[in-house]
Amino acid sequence: MNLQLVPDSAPFSAEQRAWLNGFLSGVLGGLDPKLPGGSEVQHSTGTAIEAKEQNPSPTNSSESVSSYPWHDSSLSITERMRLAQEQPTERKLMAAMAQLNCGSCGYLCKSYAEAIANGSEKNLTLCSPGGAATAKMLRKLVKESSAPASNLATSGARNSGPHVDANAEQEMGTRANPVSAELISSDRLNGRGSLKDTRHVVIHLPDSGLRYQVGDALGVYPTNCTELVDRFLIASRLALDANAVVNGKCVGLKDELQHRCLRTIPMEIVEAAVTLIKERPKRNGQVRADANIVAELQAFSESDQFDDLDCVEFMELFPSIPWTPQIVIDCLQPIAPRLYSIASSQSRYPREVHLTVSRVESMIRDRTRKGVASTMLADRLMPGSHVKIFVHKSHGFTIPLDPKAPMIMVGPGTGIAPFIAFLQQREVDQALGKNWLFFGDQTRENDFLYREQLSRWEENNVLSRLDLAFSRDTAEKIYVQHRIKENGAELFEWLESGAYFFVCGDARRMALDVENTLLEVIALHGKLTPTQAQSYLKKLKESGRYVRDVY
Template identity: 40%
Template sequence: MNAVVATQTGLASLEGDKLSSLERLADGLGPAELYWIAAWSAARADQLQRGTVPAAPAKAIGDRLTILYGSQTGQAKRIATQLSARAEAAGLAVRLVRADSYPQRDLAKETHLVVVISTQGDAEPPDDARGLVEFILGKRAPRLPGLRYAVLGLGDSSYPEFCAIGRQLDARFAELGGSRLAPLGEADVDVDAVATPWTERAFEQARQALGTTQPAPRVTTLQPVPSRVTHQRDRPFAAAVLDNQSIVARDAGRDVRHLELSLEGSGLRYEPGDAVGVWPQNPAALVDQWLGLLKLDGEQVVYHDGKEWPLRRWLTHERELTRLSRPLIAAVADASGDQELAGVLRPDQSSRLTALLADLQPIDLWRRHPAAWSADELVAALRPQTPRLYSIASSQKAVGDEVHLTVAVIDYLAHGQRHWGAASSFLGASTDEHRLPVFIEENERFRLPKDDSRDVIMIGPGTGVAPFRAFVQERRETAARGRHWLFFGNRHFSSDFLYQIEWQAALRDGSLDRLELAFSRDGEAKVYVQQRIREQARDLYAWLQEGAHLYVCGDANHMAKDVHAALIEVAVSQGGQSHEQAREWLSGLLQQGRYARDVY
């Protein structure tokens, strides 16, 4: 029997639910993780054939480890999946489940629980965990005296409420009577620096608590099967720039670029709703500002964390220079001896901290609070550079081995100095001579409906319209039967109506049925998309009642909240619901996957 036949026969012998479970486990894993699982499976099969590993009996909830994850960008899922695979390899009975698929009634029966969850924007849970978080924090949550738990929070310390959801859940489980398997973990954007040792500790505690002393099995390394996809977050693809053009008028007041990148030869595939991760370089002018301000030599070699590079390389490629964070504020306050600055980090000063984080870049803080800094101290104080995610603005069915992005270039004057965005400036300045380090970040929560007869409502002001360009292209290519309704807003009709010609063509050819526009600076009163939502309340509610899917993309701190509030008003005015019923109705749409948000 050849390998192909053997593989097909093996898959055919799996029951439907087992095959579905296998597919869910493999979803989102990279080649290295899949190779590891393949090696472990081969060793396990050999042990079973030799009779050295008896088939495990079904275990009750109390005899297993449940790993829950809530993930907006995929990081929490990645960490939870890795922990699950390791625990299973050590002989533990494990259930890995996304938060919105978790039966809430099971919580009272759990005895060993690990939660990996991110915090979005201003103390918001990821969309796939909203319902469960509300349940756990609410009055219906059961007492949990028999629960041993561990919580790993993922966040970004450039936001004032760093890892707020992880903290709330950790405290709430204790309040309900649970005891910790491991202390609360709080991971910043350099996720693995905290997540790796934390998961190691949580794994060991869970193994001891469940009475399993069996070590992780030794497996024979198998020769990897060539994979179509070899490029990931830590091994990006060097994508050639095919096109980079401004899509706003010269007097628009800001630059928005449409980029087309080549994925030829990469093996990378994507779906509408996914994102492109870009590893940026900080602008040379910004690096020069730092070197001049601190009177440091860019050629001075700095050794840090096992790496040795000139300071200019550290500041250009390896360190975050444009996002302020709590640890940076603490470091500058300590170096300068400024007690007033240190006081901003007190819990009762959250409003001052929020204002500071929103207003300043790191270099502004250094200017305001001068101190002597060595090159080594600077590199140690700054956070590692991290990739930026951009919603994909194309359908691969329409553009082939390309990927398109919509990028607002951050470049402004403040506090008497010029400021830049790291990734947007990097992308905005790219030419056809450049190759950009990119990877695909899947977003399984932001997908078009599988039933192409379903209607689609898209709300995307500004660059938030990017994924909806991909949606319309995809539905045109697949000849989808459902209707399409786009809400778009920006400042001026004449200068920043992004993709205007394409939307007009889509209206003519029928791939877009309705288009609502809101240009906030064209009249005496500012008009935003949420006002258009209220104006179209009757039809919008009718579409949703008939099964339409609703999508929102863009700013998380203001637009997304205002749109959510407007949708509640729609349910109240058109559905005769109370505000509480309307909130539950929207929560139900989120749980069903009919209300999806890609907000940042």
């Protein structure tokens, strides 16, 4: 029986309080902590703490994370696939994921793989951290197996969008049932001389009872810009005023395309193109020409171009396909929501939610490519405009329950977002625990995000230490991991005194470099062997004192 150790007044949801009561009861009573519903918490590698999925699928009681040796984000995809080569299809699919459990796809790595294998999820491009390499491997595995996703049809079933929890459909402000919220402002944080455009975005919360905790993420449903939609329609030779049927309703094609993913090419659209070419009436001499087009389409689907081009380029590459509005809409997935770490405390801003958003734009093959959500928030939405949002809960990535516990936070660039929220909450709570922030970016003059706020927190002793790393201000590039190493002795003392170590940001480089540096610090100042340092870090993970929000 669980003890009631966390009061109802504590700033947690009912589910979080239930988990915490169960966990603390287990620790105090020598029992295995349980999640609501009886599924065990898997702490063996710390990945359950890192996940941002609202309702992850319970892990089979006969399995643990250690059953999946490929579930390590530091391994290459080649190595992960080697470790899973004798496993069933759903585990091979899991090994192809980025192994971050970041939740950006709406699943954990394991549950996304299982959804593909059982046919409930047909989109093979949701793992954004894994990028083209993951998508290509998933297609290969699906093609080689009898997984239902290999027999997809353009039946309109794709209109349902990405995975959602059935229980969440009755709630407001969930992935399945987002709320419409008003944009208050989108202010640039960088100086005029910066190469970056980072925005502090403020959104007004509607009267819907939407609640969030520090450490949660905000899901934002973006829309395509008009220029991209128009170019797609011209390339596909479809009329600007054409209509299609979506969920039994007649909609304008142009309006619907604003909500459809054009960034990646779905296999369904290639398969539909092949079918359309094969089935169209043949004129004299067209049989051979069409056979050549079919061969080119099939070769294209196996080439690197498939992962490199977007839907506009695909339409321009194969201009003779006789598209219809309905087939196009049935082939294209709804745009998946983008998740942003929340940069505010609701205790400080009861009717607002703040984000730190880096505007993404690049030039690829002489064409400007724009981040669909970041440019919407930075350019296209004016104050007073509305956007669909929901709260994506984070179980574990939040401030310590003990207000006296020290916190070490590593958040370069936009990775600083959740730590702005952490520090706001600790200021509101008048928490006595020390707070140490490592922040870095390109230049101090132009890229010192939240400079005034951080300086005020230093003056007020909310922020006990602030170590900065600006990579382009010195001849030799300096990053946050260098500052961690320079201050290794004191940092290890903080860990020994019970400090929590948080990391937010890029998983592929920064988070890995920070972890390797942390291991060096532990080994050096703890006088431990590399193996002992690994064990020390593992214990930090198991106790929830080494927590990452990486992507």
